[in-house]
Amino acid sequence: MASLCPHCKDRSLSPSRIEADLPALSCDGCGGSLLSLVAYRHWREHQPGQAAVDTADDSLDEVKDTSIALCCPKCQHFMTKFRMSADARNQIDLCVHCDEAWLDRGEWQLLDRLALAGRLTLVFTQPWQNRVRSTEAERRAEQRWGERLGEHYERAQELREWLRGNPQAREILAYVNQVRDDIPL
Ligand SMILES: [Zn+2]
Ligand SMILES: [Zn+2]
Structure with missing residues (x-):
């Protein structure tokens, strides 16, 4: 059974790629993506060292963010919200049972601009949130x-x-x- 988009609820998620070698499941309706942290870690391990990214970008708040609670498309438990950074209001939803993260449209690019694409799992830690x-x-x-x-x-x-x-x-x-x-x- 195909997983449904946690945001649109009536649309199926289909295989996509966030990066050339990073697979995910995406929704054609809202453009969000479900990213498995297992796939993410695998991708991260095969990345060359991350270059410093210029964070001087004034359009950080333009990426729309889901503020309502989402249910995990895999297990239907509520997902937990994690603030990305003090520089952006966006939150990433994570299912702590399945280790699946939900990224709204543009949030991966936003992580990239904040130099966090290579450090996504850090965002889900208490010290980071603190x-x-x-x-x-x-x-x-x-x-x-x-x-x-x-x-x-x-x-x-x-x-x-x-x-x-x-x-x-x-x-x-x-x-x-x-x-x-x-x-x-
Ligand atoms: Zn959707
Ligand atoms: Zn789940």
């Missing part, structure tokens, strides 16, 4: 500082960078802190 979350939290905090400090933000940033790693940072801060007494409450 890092995505902490990077996002840092960015949000930084954004709030930017809003609070407004026109002074850039100078403040420079000052912070200058203090970071400065062996006399504590003394400098103590010295600068004297201005507190001159600030009206």
Whole structure:
């Protein structure tokens, strides 16, 4: 029995190739692909060393992502969502029972642009997910500082960078802190 697309539900998945030597099952309707991690690992082992990929790309958020929960086309269990990176909102669905990943249309190319195509299994680890979350939290905090400090933000940033790693940072801060007494409450 052919597996049905977890997204379209009424379309069958048919054999395709994500890369010339990486087989998958794809849906003609939505363009998504079911990728077996067994096939992926095999493909990865036969890849030459990955060159550094230029991630300076401002179109990262353009690839549409399924936000609803998907059921694995093979075993019908709910798949688990994993954030790709702090640079893209996209999530990859993984069936932890079958080791099958669902990639929405364009998400493989997105992984490639993020230099993650060769490190896909890393995305499904807790340390990676923790890092995505902490990077996002840092960015949000930084954004709030930017809003609070407004026109002074850039100078403040420079000052912070200058203090970071400065062996006399504590003394400098103590010295600068004297201005507190001159600030009206
Ligand atoms: Zn589909
Ligand atoms: Zn499954």
